[in-house]
Amino acid sequence: MENIIPRRIYDFLKxxxxxxxxxxxxxxxxxxxxxxxxxxxxxxxxxxxDQPGTHIFIVREGAVQLYRETEAEEFLVEQCDEGDVFxxxxxxxxxxxxxxxxxxxxxxxxxxxxxxxxxxxxxxxxVAFYLASNYAxxxxxxxxxxxxxxxxxxxxxxxxxxxxxxxxxxLERSKPxxxxxxxxxxxxxxxxxxxxxxxSIIVVNPSDHPVGIxxxxxxxxxxxTGKMGLGAPISDIMSSPVITMPSTVTVxxxxxxxxxxxxxHICLTEDGxxxxxxxxxxxxxxxxxxxxxxxxILIREIRRCKAVEALRDIRDRAEQLLKKYIFQEVSxxxxxxxxxxxxxxxxxxxxxxxxxALASEGQQRPQAKYCWLAxxxxxxxxxxxxxxxxxxxxxxxxxxxxxxxxxxxYLDFAxxxxxxxxxxxxxxxxxxxxxxxxxxxxxxxEWKQQFSTWIRKPEPxxxxxxxxxxxxxxxxxxxxLSSALTTHIFEALDDQEIFLVYLGKxxxxxxxxxxFFRNFVxxxxxxxxxxxxxxxxxxxxxxxxxxxLVLHARxxxxxxxxxxxxxxxxxxxxxxxxxxxAADAYEILMRYxxxxxxxxxxxxxxxxxxxxxxxxxxxxxxxxxxxxxxxSLLNTRFRLALLS
Amino acid sequence: xxxxxxKKPPPDPNAPxxxxxxxESVAAAPYHKKTPVEEIGFVVFDTETTGLDVQEDQILxxxxxxxxxxxxxxxxxxxxxxxQEYHPDGKTVAVHGILPGEKGHSIAESEGxxxxxxxxxxxxxxxxxxxxxxxxxxxxxxxxxxGKLQNTVLDTGVLARxxxxxxxxxxxxxxxxxxxxxxxxxxxxxxxxxxxDAYITALLLLKLLYRLQKRxxxxxxxxxxxxxxxx
Numbered sequence: 001m002e003n004i005i006p007r008r009i010y011d012f013l014k015x016x017x018x019x020x021x022x023x024x025x026x027x028x029x030x031x032x033x034x035x036x037x038x039x040x041x042x043x044x045x046x047x048x049x050d051q052p053g054t055h056i057f058i059v060r061e062g063a064v065q066l067y068r069e070t071e072a073e074e075f076l077v078e079q080c081d082e083g084d085v086f087x088x089x090x091x092x093x094x095x096x097x098x099x100x101x102x103x104x105x106x107x108x109x110x111x112x113x114x115x116x117x118x119x120x121x122x123x124x125x126x127v128a129f130y131l132a133s134n135y136a137x138x139x140x141x142x143x144x145x146x147x148x149x150x151x152x153x154x155x156x157x158x159x160x161x162x163x164x165x166x167x168x169x170x171l172e173r174s175k176p177x178x179x180x181x182x183x184x185x186x187x188x189x190x191x192x193x194x195x196x197x198x199x200s201i202i203v204v205n206p207s208d209h210p211v212g213i214x215x216x217x218x219x220x221x222x223x224x225t226g227k228m229g230l231g232a233p234i235s236d237i238m239s240s241p242v243i244t245m246p247s248t249v250t251v252x253x254x255x256x257x258x259x260x261x262x263x264x265h266i267c268l269t270e271d272g273x274x275x276x277x278x279x280x281x282x283x284x285x286x287x288x289x290x291x292x293x294x295x296x297i298l299i300r301e302i303r304r305c306k307a308v309e310a311l312r313d314i315r316d317r318a319e320q321l322l323k324k325y326i327f328q329e330v331s332x333x334x335x336x337x338x339x340x341x342x343x344x345x346x347x348x349x350x351x352x353x354x355x356x357a358l359a360s361e362g363q364q365r366p367q368a369k370y371c372w373l374a375x376x377x378x379x380x381x382x383x384x385x386x387x388x389x390x391x392x393x394x395x396x397x398x399x400x401x402x403x404x405x406x407x408x409x410y411l412d413f414a415x416x417x418x419x420x421x422x423x424x425x426x427x428x429x430x431x432x433x434x435x436x437x438x439x440x441x442x443x444x445x446e447w448k449q450q451f452s453t454w455i456r457k458p459e460p461x462x463x464x465x466x467x468x469x470x471x472x473x474x475x476x477x478x479x480x481l482s483s484a485l486t487t488h489i490f491e492a493l494d495d496q497e498i499f500l501v502y503l504g505k506x507x508x509x510x511x512x513x514x515x516f517f518r519n520f521v522x523x524x525x526x527x528x529x530x531x532x533x534x535x536x537x538x539x540x541x542x543x544x545x546x547x548x549l550v551l552h553a554r555x556x557x558x559x560x561x562x563x564x565x566x567x568x569x570x571x572x573x574x575x576x577x578x579x580x581x582a583a584d585a586y587e588i589l590m591r592y593x594x595x596x597x598x599x600x601x602x603x604x605x606x607x608x609x610x611x612x613x614x615x616x617x618x619x620x621x622x623x624x625x626x627x628x629x630x631x632s633l634l635n636t637r638f639r640l641a642l643l644s
Numbered sequence: 645x646x647x648x649x650x651k652k653p654p655p656d657p658n659a660p661x662x663x664x665x666x667x668e669s670v671a672a673a674p675y676h677k678k679t680p681v682e683e684i685g686f687v688v689f690d691t692e693t694t695g696l697d698v699q700e701d702q703i704l705x706x707x708x709x710x711x712x713x714x715x716x717x718x719x720x721x722x723x724x725x726x727x728q729e730y731h732p733d734g735k736t737v738a739v740h741g742i743l744p745g746e747k748g749h750s751i752a753e754s755e756g757x758x759x760x761x762x763x764x765x766x767x768x769x770x771x772x773x774x775x776x777x778x779x780x781x782x783x784x785x786x787x788x789x790x791g792k793l794q795n796t797v798l799d800t801g802v803l804a805r806x807x808x809x810x811x812x813x814x815x816x817x818x819x820x821x822x823x824x825x826x827x828x829x830x831x832x833x834x835x836x837x838x839x840x841d842a843y844i845t846a847l848l849l850l851k852l853l854y855r856l857q858k859r860x861x862x863x864x865x866x867x868x869x870x871x872x873x874x875x
Contacts, residue, residue: 002749004839005709006718011833037715038850061829106854108847111715 006031009110012060016083017615018130019058026120035111036060039103046087048100055111056088056131062107063517066099076524079104079517083614088131177267177278179204182211182235186223189214189234199283200265203238208277210267212238217264239263246272247279254282295321295338302345308353308423311346315386315424318342322384323598332587333562335594340381346424347374347391347417348476354416358409366406368396368443371477372417375433379471380543380559382590385597385604389418389426390468393435394481397443411441433468444481448488455492458502466503467540470547473559486556493551500552504638507544508631510536512624516617519610534593535605538623542586545630548638562586575633582630585623592620656791663790666761670794673766677865681853684864685767686711686798688849689760690841691777694728698779702728703753706760706781707839709846710767714853716846722763723839725750754788757781764795768864772821772845774799798867800824800848807855824848 009031013019019027035055039045039062046053048069057064059080066078066086077099080086089097121128179202180189189201193216203212214234222228222237243261245254247268254266264284270276298318305311318339325335351372358365376390377383393414398406414435422428435441442450451469454462470489474482493499513521513532520528546564550556553571558564565583569576596611597604609617634640659667675684689708695701708722727750751759760781771777774797782792801819808818817823821844825832828851830844861867 002723004707004723004837005721005843008833008840008843009718032718034718035715036718036847038854039714040854106851108850 003028003032006034009034009036012083013058013110016058016085017618018085018127021126021130022120022124026124030112030117030120033113033116035113037109037111039064039107039109041103041105041107043103045101045103045109046097048097050097052089052096053087054115055113056117057086057101058110058112059084059086060108060110063104064101064107064109065104066101068099074100076514079515079522081518085131177202177281179208179210179278180234181206182233182238184234185231186214186219186228186234186237187230190219190223190230198281200281201234202242202267202278202281203234203240204278210242210244210269210274210278211235212240213242213265213267213281214238215265241274242267244269244272244274246270258284295342298342299345302342302349305349308350308420311349311420311424315342315346319385319598322594326591326594326598332590336382336384336560336590339384340378343378343383344374344475347372347378347421350417350420350424351476353420354413357416358413363409363412366395366398366402366409368398368402368406369478369481370395370410371479371481372435372475373472373482374475375472376468379468379473380561381473382543382560384590384594386425386427387603388429389421390429390433391418391435391475392433392440392469392472393442394447394485395441395443396478396481397445403443407438407441407443411436411438414441444484447485451485451489452492455489455496455499458499460506463502463506467506467544467547470551471543471559483556489551490554490556493554500548501638501640503544503548503551504634504640507541507548507634508640510541511631512538512541512627515621515624516609516612519608521609530608530610531606532609533606534589534596538620538627539586539589539593541627541631542582542589545582545627545634546586548634552637578626578629578633581626585626588619588623592616659791660789662758662761662788663785666765666790667794669765671766675766675768675796675864677863677868679864681857681862681864681867682713684712684867686770686846686849687764687767687795688716688770688800688842688846689722689764689777690771690838690845691780692836692838692841693780696776698776698783701780702726703756703780703784704728705838706756707837707842708760708763709839709842710763711770711846711849714850721839721842722759724756724759726753726756727751728753753784757784757788757790761785761790766795769793769795769797770800770845770849771797772800772841772848774801796864796868800845800852803849803852803856803867806861807852821845821848828852 006028010028013031014024014027019030022030037057045057045064048067059082061082064080064084064086065076066080067074068077078086087097087101089095121131178192178196178198178200180192182203182205184192184203193199193201200213200215202210203214205211212235214237218237218239223230228237243257243263244267245257247270249268249272257266258264266282267274267278268280268282270279295318298314298321301314302311305314322335322339325338355365371394373379373392373394374390375392377387378390391414393410395406395410418428418434418436428434433440454466454469458466472482472485511524513529514524515522516532517528520530521532522528542565543561546561546568549568550558550564553568555564555567555571558567562583565579565586569579569583572579593604595604596607599611600607612620687708687710689706691703691707692705693701693703703726705725706722707724709716709718710720769778778793778797785791785793800821804819804824821841822832824830825844825848828848830847830851832844833840856862856867
């Protein structure tokens with residue numbers, strides 16, 4: 001009955017990070033020292049430039065707005081609602097407050113004295129880490145880049161990647177065990193095995209503990225050869241003792257054990273020893289089936305695939321693989337490499353199937369070579385979920401008299417490929433940006449002409465096309481055609497630098513929202529929306545910025561947005577930190593989009609902030625700041641203000 | 645302050661030490677009619693009792709928190725549970741869940757009274773429907789050898805009526821603590837424990853003070869005035 005009041009504070013705090021990370025007794029101690037403070041609407045909590053106070057704050061009720069003041073005006077930087085922590089600057093640095101905090105409405109705060117809380121942080125580094133990342137977002141100064149991916153991963157990326165390659169999946173699919181007592185005759189046991197369609201039987205004692213195992217191989221070697229009679233008890237030929245493992249083992253563990261003991265079956269028991277109940281049995285064959293969702297096996301199957309239906313099935317399985325990777329928090333760099341490889345193989349297989357069909361119909365392939373180009377997100381190697389297809393085809397220049405025939409063939413061919421891709425689940429592009437469109441199935445000179453026109457006359461529509469076509473990547477065919485195109489684009493840009501200004505203007509079209517507040521997306525204007533378009537409002541601004549900056553730096557052949565940022569970080573050390581943050585942000589956004597898409601069985605593009613946990617909202621919101629800083633960099637570098 | 649001196653009975657030389665100390669702290673309290681809201685120490689409290697009869701029933705627990713300058717410190721609080729020999733008809737047990745005579749951390753009534761007086765000192769007492777709690781405390785203080793409470797007392801029920809736009813239109817029960825908590829969005833997780841209700845009443849007080857202050861009620865004198873007199 002004691003401590004009723006601190007308990008009320010405790011009950012609230014324990015629902016929110018970082019307090020949720022603290023052990024109960026410690027949190028109760030913290031709750032004992034809380035100040036409950038009341039603020040009127042518009043009342044100031046602290047002022048930018050003030051000496052740091054003695055408390056950090058948690059919003060208990062109401063809302064707090066954080067502003068940055070300049071001589072001319074003030075900007076709303078952040079809005080905190082119930083459970084948000086703010087004003088933690090005195091905790092982390094001996095500096096003055098960087099922002100002004102004001103109650104937006106009638107507000108109750110819990111203020112926690114930093115004396116004593118510092119020790120808590122030292123003993124619980126996850127609390128300090130949480131505050132540090134929150135502080136980076138809320139104050140908008142320099143980011144903590146020491147270990148950015150920890151925002152998302154609790155292990156290092158490298159370790160996770162290693163595990164993923166080892167295929168650490170829990171063996172939830174081991175079969176229910178088929179068992180018999182030791183006095184069972186060999187014949188009876190063989191009959192049970194055929195009836196159950198299994199290749200092994202576990203011999204158990206009355207407590208269901210395994211004492212031996214008989215497999216098909218024992219029947220072949222010891223019985224069929226006449227060494228042992230059918231009426232003999234199974235205990236005469238069973239292998240004993242049995243190699244056992246706990247049912248929580250991974251595929252990799254089981255494989256190791258099989259190799260080590262030169263056996264093909266592993267018996268799983270409740271505690272992993274032979275002195276507990278049998279839980280299941282795994283054969284080498286079971287393992288192979290389970291590993292069917294391994295990228296290498298999927299790719300091998302794609303290459304062998306004869307029909308498009310099977311390709312669709314494989315792509316569905318790839319989605320399962322994606323799901324597993326996302327939930328295991330495997331790094332996005334690794335996931336996108338794997339998924340791009342799989343997508344590319346599917347496209348290549350569709351191309352080959354189309355070529356085979358054309359050949360079987362007796363259509364002769366023209367002399368001119370071609371190159372199949374992926375555009376948009378697949379061109380950037382960032383397509384995790386199946387979205388619509390964007391592609392184009394370039395063929396070698398041909399004499400005028402051969403042009404019609406060549407183009408007709410490739411259009412027919414491209415039509416077949418896009419149809420096949422559609423059947424695999426890559427929907428047709430609604431804007432018809434596909435190689436089957438006569439405008440996007442062109443000879444090399446026509447393509448050069450097309451890019452030159454876009455660059456010389458950057459009308460809004462041309463700029464829009466550029467954002468898709470400039471991310472082309474050769475998938476199949478003669479790669480010299482695509483590199484010729486890259487070279488041409490760089491030459492054309494040299495004469496027309498102003499074009500980049502137009503691209504820059506386009507890249508600034510969609511600034512990210514300010515933040516999330518309760519279940520809303522808050523715009524910088526203060527407006528609230530309940531739906532968040534992660535593609536338009538966070539991913540495209542980053543992809544557009546990366547493209548513009550690499551074009552400006554004349555870096556070709558890197559299409560992936562986060563790799564573009566990594567390259568830019570090398571090229572411009574002065575902006576390294578920002579580019580690295582942008583790359584991290586992009587990876588986090590890709591992960592959220594895939595997560596939402598998998599959850600909702602759609603493209604994952606639109607979602608409501610209420611679909612996210614508090615922590616997820618904070619992670620996502622942290623991505624907005626590098627976008628804003630990047631946009632202001634573009635604005636300066638390309639003097640975009642002059643254009644508007 | 646002068647007014648209080650005038651009213652105060654001459655100090656009884658035989659009074660118990662706790663009562664003398666209490667009277668001294670009341671005399672030393674710096675409050676007067678013009679004391680601004682920010683400078684007033686409000687001791688917001690609640691008592692749980694065996695029943696509603698001031699003559700017959702007894703205090704089972706006392707909870708109090710201090711509100712000053714728009715904040716309260718969780719450390720600066722009183723939570724005490726009183727061990728009563730008296731056995732009532734058991735009716736109120738269902739409401740507050742404390743069985744009379746339940747041991748544990750409970751203390752004697754006289755000790756509870758001493759702790760309360762030491763905690764409150766000369767600050768302004770605030771309770772919801774305060775008259776009953778004050779009467780209960782006065783009875784208990786009397787049993788312990790002291791006199792009547794000398795503090796200024798405010799009632800959040802009365803303050804809420806003053807803060808309401810149309811108090812005449814209010815329906816019965818509109819100024820009950822439950823209903824006020826709904827209106828002022830105060831979560832009620834520990835209703836019917838003295839500390840829980842004291843805490844809730846303190847949050848209610850903060851919200852009422854803000855609303856009254858907006859209408860110019862910003863001194864102790866104004867807070868004490870009856871509706872229509874000080875506004």
